[in-house]
Amino acid sequence: MIDKRYPSVTAAVASIQDGATVMIGGFGASGSPVELIHALIDHGASDLTVVNNNTGNGEVGLAALIRNGQVRKMICSFPRSSQSKVFPELYREGRIELELVPQGTLAERIRAAGAGIPAFYTPTTVGTILAEGKELRTFDGRTYVMEPWLRADFALVKCELSDPVGNLTYNKTARNFSPLMCMAATTTIVQARKVVPAGGIDPEHVITPGIFVDRVVEVTDPVHEDVLIAAGRSYP
Amino acid sequence: MSIGWNREEMAARAAQDIPDGSYVNLGIGIPELVAKFVPEGREFIYHTENGMLGMGPPPAEEERDLDLMNAGKKYVSAVPGAAYFHHADSFSMIRGGHIDVCVLGTMQVAANGDIANWSTGEPGAIPAVGGAMDLVQGVKNIYVITQHTTKTGEPKLVERCSYPLTGPGVVSRIYTNLAVVDVTPQGFQVVELAPGVTFEEVERQTGAAISPPDS
Numbered sequence: 441m442i443d444k445r446y447p448s449v450t451a452a453v454a455s456i457q458d459g460a461t462v463m464i465g466g467f468g469a470s471g472s473p474v475e476l477i478h479a480l481i482d483h484g485a486s487d488l489t490v491v492n493n494n495t496g497n498g499e500v501g502l503a504a505l506i507r508n509g510q511v512r513k514m515i516c517s518f519p520r521s522s523q524s525k526v527f528p529e530l531y532r533e534g535r536i537e538l539e540l541v542p543q544g545t546l547a548e549r550i551r552a553a554g555a556g557i558p559a560f561y562t563p564t565t566v567g568t569i570l571a572e573g574k575e576l577r578t579f580d581g582r583t584y585v586m587e588p589w590l591r592a593d594f595a596l597v598k599c600e601l602s603d604p605v606g607n608l609t610y611n612k613t614a615r616n617f618s619p620l621m622c623m624a625a626t627t628t629i630v631q632a633r634k635v636v637p638a639g640g641i642d643p644e645h646v647i648t649p650g651i652f653v654d655r656v657v658e659v660t661d662p663v664h665e666d667v668l669i670a671a672g673r674s675y676p
Numbered sequence: 677m678s679i680g681w682n683r684e685e686m687a688a689r690a691a692q693d694i695p696d697g698s699y700v701n702l703g704i705g706i707p708e709l710v711a712k713f714v715p716e717g718r719e720f721i722y723h724t725e726n727g728m729l730g731m732g733p734p735p736a737e738e739e740r741d742l743d744l745m746n747a748g749k750k751y752v753s754a755v756p757g758a759a760y761f762h763h764a765d766s767f768s769m770i771r772g773g774h775i776d777v778c779v780l781g782t783m784q785v786a787a788n789g790d791i792a793n794w795s796t797g798e799p800g801a802i803p804a805v806g807g808a809m810d811l812v813q814g815v816k817n818i819y820v821i822t823q824h825t826t827k828t829g830e831p832k833l834v835e836r837c838s839y840p841l842t843g844p845g846v847v848s849r850i851y852t853n854l855a856v857v858d859v860t861p862q863g864f865q866v867v868e869l870a871p872g873v874t875f876e877e878v879e880r881q882t883g884a885a886i887s888p889p890d891s
Contacts (some may be wrong), residue, residue, distance in 0.1 A: 467726045467763075468749040470742065518806040521749065528802050540803050543725065545765030551764040557752030562771060563813040567790075567844035570809065612760055613727050614743035619762040647762075664742045 443604040444656045445635060449479035452629045452655045454592055456485045463469070463491040463550065463621040465597040466504060468521070469665035471614035473598035473631050474501045476657075478675050486510045491550070491592060493543060493617060495519040495527035501665045503545035506530065508676075513537035515590070517546050523669060541590075542570065547620055549590035554623020554652070559588045595625035598662065599648070602632035603639070606653025607646040615647065622652040631659040679877070680853040680870030682735040686821050688713035689868075690779055690851045698776040699769075701722055701811060704748045706821045707779040721757075723775055725807045728768045730758025767807070769812040778815035780808070782822050784837040787863040787884040789847045791820065794841035805842075814845035824881050831883030833857065833864060854878050862887065864875070880884065 446452040453476060456462065462480070466472030481504055481507040488511050495514055496503030505511060519527055519538060530536040541549065542564050552560055561584035565571040575586040597618040599608040608630060610618060622628045635658045668675075681689060687709035694700060694710075696718040702708050702783065706795040711733070714720055722731040724746040731746060732753035739753070746752045769775055791812055794805045812818055822832050849867075850857040855878045856868040865887040866878055875888045 468745065470726075470745045470749075518804045520802045520804050531802055532800060538803075540805060542805050542809040543763070543807035544771055544814075547763035547767050548771075564771065564810045566813065568809060568841045570805065610760075611743040612741060612754070613724075613745050615760055615762050616727050617763050620764050666742055 441604065444575070444606045444650070444654060445604055446655045448586040449475050449631065449657050450482065452476065452574065452657045453483050453596070454469060455627070456480060456483060458485050459487045459589070460485060460593040461489040461491065463592040463617075465595070465616065465618035465621050467493050467613065467616040469497060471610070471616050471618055472501050472665050473596045474663050474665055474668070475659045476596040476598070476629060476631050477505055481505055481508050481676060484510070487512045489513045489515065489541050491515045491590065491621070493546065494521060495524055497521060497523040497665060498669035499526065500668040501505070501675070503527070504675040506536065510631065511536060513539065515539040515541060515546070517541055517543040521529050526662065535620055540570065544617055545587050546590070548608045549587055550617065550620040550624045553589035553591040554620060557589060559586050561586055570664045586656045590624065592621070592625040593627065595628040597622055597623040597630045599630055599632050600634070601641055602630055602635050602653070602656045603637065603641055603650070604635065604656070605638060606630065606650030606656055607641050608632070608648035608653065609641060609645060610647055619648045627654045628652055629655045629657070631657050633660060633662060634658065680855075680873045684709055684713070686851045686853060687810070689856060690819055690821055691715060693849065694718070694720060694777050697721075699729070699774065701725065701770070701778045701815060702773050703778070703780040707781055708748070710779055723766075723769060724752070725766050725770065725811070726760050727763060728754065728758060730755045732758070767810055770807070770810050773814060773816055775815045777817045777819060778811045779819045779821055780811070781830065782783045782820045782868070783839050784832055784834050785820050785822070785850055786834055786837045786849050787859065789845040789859040790837050791818070791842045791847050795840045795841050795842040797840045797879060808842050812846040817848055818846045819848045820847050822850065822852055823877070824854045833886070834883040835885075854881065865889075
């Protein structure tokens with residue numbers, strides 16, 4: 441029987457190499473795989489390109505990974521928020537790169553990579569500075585911009601339930617980018633609140649089929665980024 | 677002292693124009709208030725681009741689920757009949773033309789329907805676009821709610837946007853503290869004046885040619 445379980449978050453992230461492209465699920469705090477990100481901080485891989493909608497909050501999770509100097513470049517749609525201070529400071533000092541991608545285009549570029557589609561056309565950004573230098577094409581009288589797929593070496597994802605073969609469910613709006621990132625990464629690493637036996641998830645209710653998942657770690661009581669920030673915590 | 681409609685009244689006026697059964701996406705700020713003024717006998721289904729249809733009002737603190745947020749990263753609730761989905765599905769609803777109405781705030785809107793609401797383009801500013809460019813290109817009807825001028829009195833309704841565009845020629849109607857204004861092939865046209873506001877006052881505070889209401 442296939443069993444993708446790993447004994448710890450430490451073991452699950454150990455093969456992430458310097459210079460890797462890492463997709464991290466979550467929209468703001470919701471769905472952020474905080475334990476996996478903290479394991480990546482402990483692991484220490486550097487020169488990373490990170491794909492996430494945002495750039496983290498406070499000094500935990502993604503913001504802590506950036507503050508620790510492990511991220512060379514962020515690919516995201518919204519790199520600032522009321523509680524994000526780490527990225528803006530480094531960006532203003534010219535110490536981190538930014539590729540700004542509209543949120544829907546970001547999602548579709550990730551999905552396209554997972555589906556083996558190297559590029560697609562979208563009306564999003566046509567007529568704006570974010571379309572400058574990109575290929576335009578007209579279909580049925582409307583202009584579209586070509587956007588390439590976005591692949592990654594690793595995806596770090598938080599889910600609700602997993603089984604040993606990596607079938608996943610999510611909790612509410614914590615799903616966001618995670619099913620797409622599972623498809624787009626060479627190696628997908630998942631932290632599950634609970635790992636159930638095969639058959640423990642109704643096949644009709646599987647959101648991410650296990651073919652897109654490589655490693656599963658059970659993190660039974662995951663911390664929530666908002667709770668850590670409210671408590672004034674930082675990592676390490 | 678401000679004249680005309682206040683924030684709630686602007687939102688309530690916009691809500692009047694949204695048909696029963698519409699799928700609606702509300703931007704952050706005054707647009708969010710539209711949900712408080714759904715006209716009697718109508719139902720709107722709210723889409724939030726992080727992955728939900730059937731978004732409900734903020735829950736009581738003890739009923740919060742930390743995994744249930746809106747696109748503004750505020751805690752929300754789910755109404756009966758709600759659905760969750762991933763981002764590619766969520767933006768397929770937007771880009772695929774399935775969302776009926778999007779109500780947005782703005783920095784500038786031009787007489788040709790151009791909107792600029794994501795960046796001032798200042799050097800040193802951290803650019804952040806989120807889903808704004810997807811929404812303005814994909815949603816069937818783009819409505820804007822905004823004060824008629826900036827805090828320093830600069831017109832927000834202008835001939836051409838000076839800030840970087842979010843999208844060209846996409847806005848159809850604007851709700852300000854002074855008036856309801858349509859974007860027509862001939863430019864801005866007042867549809868309705870707020871109580872106590874004259875057309876001349878609107879014209880004075882608008883940075884482009886504007887036509888009076890049809891009599």
